Amino acid sequence: MTVNTQSTIGAIATEHPLATRVFARHGIDFCCGGGRPLEQACAARNLELDQVLKEIESEIDSTPTPEVRWDQKSLPLLIHHILEHFHEPLKEELPRLESMARKVHQVHGDKDPALAEILEVLLALEQDLQQHMTKEEQVLFPMILNEQGRLAGGPVSVMEAEHEVAGEMLRRLRSLTNDYRAPAGACNTWQALWAGLEALETDLHEHIHLENNILHKRALAS
Numbered sequence: 287m288t289v290n291t292q293s294t295i296g297a298i299a300t301e302h303p304l305a306t307r308v309f310a311r312h313g314i315d316f317c318c319g320g321g322r323p324l325e326q327a328c329a330a331r332n333l334e335l336d337q338v339l340k341e342i343e344s345e346i347d348s349t350p351t352p353e354v355r356w357d358q359k360s361l362p363l364l365i366h367h368i369l370e371h372f373h374e375p376l377k378e379e380l381p382r383l384e385s386m387a388r389k390v391h392q393v394h395g396d397k398d399p400a401l402a403e404i405l406e407v408l409l410a411l412e413q414d415l416q417q418h419m420t421k422e423e424q425v426l427f428p429m430i431l432n433e434q435g436r437l438a439g440g441p442v443s444v445m446e447a448e449h450e451v452a453g454e455m456l457r458r459l460r461s462l463t464n465d466y467r468a469p470a471g472a473c474n475t476w477q478a479l480w481a482g483l484e485a486l487e488t489d490l491h492e493h494i495h496l497e498n499n500i501l502h503k504r505a506l507a508s
């Protein structure tokens with residue numbers, strides 16, 4: 287395995303999908319921030335480039351199943367994957383998280399004032415994502431499936447701007463939840479909410495990476 291350290295993070299994540307686990311571990315933004323070279327991203331986070339490269343190698347060596355290269359699959363297959371693995375589960379997960387966040391806020395809001403803002407950010411994220419997915423499903427994805435992807439510059443730039451906003455909300459949630467470390471004595475719902483929000487972040491990063499770094503780029507170049 288050779289990783290070109292001058293490559294952008296998005297390109298590395300595309301060619302070596304398991305690298306995203308290492309990026310996530312170190313808080314390296316590989317979806318909206320995928321346009322930066324790895325060397326630069328490591329320097330910005332005070333990480334040793336060699337160490338990060340070693341971790342990527344060992345992640346690949348220790349995973350028996352081959353990596354799925356979405357840049358080498360057809361665009362209809364990639365869209366099907368995005369819908370099945372990200373959009374459909376997200377439509378079920380967002381209301382579940384909302385109901386847990388309402389409950390935790392109602393019961394513990396007086397003990398932790400951050401819970402009010404966490405609920406507020408989550409509700410805004412939920413609304414944004416629902417509208418965003420509808421636009422993808424009704425406008426952008428049909429254009430790509432109808433081989434009109436090269437004409438989709440307008441919708442793509444709107445979607446990428448919305449991804450930035452969602453990414454910012456995820457950063458805010460991570461900071462408000464103390465990196466998803468539940469306070470001592472947190473009830474089961476509180477702990478489940480933190481776990482669910484962290485999983486939402488992981489999935490959304492992967493989802494946005496597939497769209498920004500692979501789907502959009504390939505559609506515009508088609």
Ligand SMILES: [Fe+2]
Nearest residue numbers: 368419422497
């Ligand atoms: Fe999407």
Ligand SMILES: [Fe+2]
Nearest residue numbers: 422445449497
């Ligand atoms: Fe999207």
